[in-house]
Amino acid sequence: MSVIYLLITVSIIVALLFLYAFLRAVKNGQFDDAYTPSVRMLFDDETKNKTEKEQPKANNS
Template structure:
């Protein structure tokens, strides 16, 4: 029975260690997205064209 207490204690310590490592990685900026803003610039015209089309379609539906 004492083995269960030891295993539970070890698992809690390991879980807390992983939580601390995750929080440290997030605060240091490891999960920041550096790729998407540079690619978004390439597809900006397509997004504007598609939004203009939807606006035209919505105006036609209201008429």
């Protein structure tokens, strides 16, 4: 039974270490997207054309 308590304690410590590492990486900008903003201007026309096609045209007659 004492082995179960030891394993639970060790697993909680490991989980807290991973949580700390994850939060530190997020704080330091590890997961910031540096690629998409530089490419977004290349595909800007396609997104505008899609939104224009999706909107129905008003009938003036």
